[in-house]
Amino acid sequence: MYEFLHYQVRDAMTADPITIDPDARLREVEELFEVHDFNGVPVVDSRRGLLGFLTKFDLLKAFCFDEQAMIPHYDEIMEQTAETVMTRDPVCVSPQLPLSRLLQKMVEMRVKSLPVVDDGRLVGIIAREDVLRFLRHATVAHEIPAREEPRS
Amino acid sequence: MTTLLYTHPVFLEHDTGFGHPECPARLTAILNALKTAPFADLEWRDAPPAAIEQLTRIHPLKYVERVLARIPKQGYYAIDGDTIVSPQSGEATLRAAGAVCAAVDAVLADEADNAFCAVRPPGHHAEPDQAMGFCVFGNVAIGAAHARAVHGLERVAAIDFDVHHGNGTQVVFERDPGYFYISTHQSPLYPGTGRRNERGVGNIVNIPLPAGSGSDELRQAWRQEIEPALRAFQPQLILISAGFDAHYLDPLAELNFSEDDYEWLTRQILAVAADCCAGRVVSALEGGYNLSALAASTAVHVKALMEARRAV
Numbered sequence: 001m002y003e004f005l006h007y008q009v010r011d012a013m014t015a016d017p018i019t020i021d022p023d024a025r026l027r028e029v030e031e032l033f034e035v036h037d038f039n040g041v042p043v044v045d046s047r048r049g050l051l052g053f054l055t056k057f058d059l060l061k062a063f064c065f066d067e068q069a070m071i072p073h074y075d076e077i078m079e080q081t082a083e084t085v086m087t088r089d090p091v092c093v094s095p096q097l098p099l100s101r102l103l104q105k106m107v108e109m110r111v112k113s114l115p116v117v118d119d120g121r122l123v124g125i126i127a128r129e130d131v132l133r134f135l136r137h138a139t140v141a142h143e144i145p146a147r148e149e150p151r152s
Numbered sequence: 153m154t155t156l157l158y159t160h161p162v163f164l165e166h167d168t169g170f171g172h173p174e175c176p177a178r179l180t181a182i183l184n185a186l187k188t189a190p191f192a193d194l195e196w197r198d199a200p201p202a203a204i205e206q207l208t209r210i211h212p213l214k215y216v217e218r219v220l221a222r223i224p225k226q227g228y229y230a231i232d233g234d235t236i237v238s239p240q241s242g243e244a245t246l247r248a249a250g251a252v253c254a255a256v257d258a259v260l261a262d263e264a265d266n267a268f269c270a271v272r273p274p275g276h277h278a279e280p281d282q283a284m285g286f287c288v289f290g291n292v293a294i295g296a297a298h299a300r301a302v303h304g305l306e307r308v309a310a311i312d313f314d315v316h317h318g319n320g321t322q323v324v325f326e327r328d329p330g331y332f333y334i335s336t337h338q339s340p341l342y343p344g345t346g347r348r349n350e351r352g353v354g355n356i357v358n359i360p361l362p363a364g365s366g367s368d369e370l371r372q373a374w375r376q377e378i379e380p381a382l383r384a385f386q387p388q389l390i391l392i393s394a395g396f397d398a399h400y401l402d403p404l405a406e407l408n409f410s411e412d413d414y415e416w417l418t419r420q421i422l423a424v425a426a427d428c429c430a431g432r433v434v435s436a437l438e439g440g441y442n443l444s445a446l447a448a449s450t451a452v453h454v455k456a457l458m459e460a461r462r463a464v
Binding site (some may be wrong): 065066067068069070073076092 | 342406
């Protein structure tokens with residue numbers, strides 16, 4: 001586990017992740033989720049500035065019963081743009097953040113993935129799976145087994 | 153003296169299209185329940201079509217003509233995204249409104265203690281010049297206007313426990329102190345009206361309930377707000393917009409009423425009616441979209457109506 005403390009977000013993140021434009025239709029976002037195992041996808045402008053983050057929960061939220069219609073209509077909702085349902089100004093992390101701190105933050109916020117932003121530009125995505133992978137790698141073969149007291 | 157059941161086979165032919173929650177099977181489920189032995193004493197009557205002058209007490213004639221002209225000869229016509237009409241819908245909408253008027257006539261003529269109108273489409277979202285939310289004509293509001301105009305009643309109350317706010321009934325009632333409208337409904341939810349501060353001329357009582365509210369919130373609302381307001385108004389007739397979509401199994405909303413709650417609430421309303429207006433109650437079906445919950449809830453509601461006379 002000691003080795004884990006040396007890692008930063010940039011070591012574990014997916015660099016150069018797939019992104020979407022703010023005017024992408026929810027239908028395209030849904031197809032993206034269908035093909036890739038994403039929890040959420042960053043919404044960026046033409047200079048890869050982070051505008052928002054759109055998760056599967058945001059997609060579900062678009063289908064909540066509201067005051068507009070007795071029943072939400074699938075086709076109409078899927079024509080909405082990403083920016084109508086994305087989370088604006090999402091929490092993001094720096095590539096230099098220690099993985100140990102990232103882990104803490106994810107647990108506290110109960111989020112599944114976070115965008116990684118450096119100097120105003122999106123540089124990666126870090127997900128629970130990445131942290132779990134590094135936990136596993138960072139401990140295998142390095143741990144000194146705790147001394148077991150012989151039982152009498 | 154008995155409880156009357158107004159319905160008509162054409163209500164089963166108001167076709168709203170594949171998969172629509174406001175479907176003929178709703179009424180089939182209700183009528184099957186009401187054909188069982190415990191309901192043998194119900195007196196079934198055919199719902200007559202409403203006369204145009206009954207509709208135009210609340211709807212402009214232009215609206216009535218326009219909406220009836222839009223009924224398609226075949227297929228469907230979508231008045232809005234969810235309000236669908238088909239060839240038999242014209243007759244169904246007329247008989248749905250007519251049922252409430254006929255029930256009002258019968259109850260005020262002392263032909264029965266009370267009545268239940270098993271109708272489709274529902275009515276409480278229909279505004280004077282706008283069909284919406286599955287509703288075309290304001291069945292209950294039309295019945296209320298009929299009671300005022302033809303029977304000379306001065307005070308008519310409507311209690312609406314459908315999970316959605318009855319914007320249409322409220323619009324018809326809100327400027328006329330001879331009407332009283334009380335609604336419990338989930339908020340926020342369609343159609344977005346029914347805030348507490350919508351009080352009409354002091355004759356509207358809106359009780360918005362947050363998602364998750366159930367038996368406790370309903371009973372508290374009854375004791376603290378609904379019953380005192382209703383008794384203070386001293387209605388000469390009580391109409392009920394009986395929607396059963398606040399049931400915990402309903403897929404369109406998130407309130408948690410049970411059959412017990414519907415039975416309890418119906419008995420409370422009947423007790424006030426017994427004190428204020430010789431038990432005169434006319435109830436009309438609104439929403440309710442889980443078929444078994446709808447049938448069971450309607451059954452306890454109607455059973456309570458039938459048992460009211462024995463208590464008097």
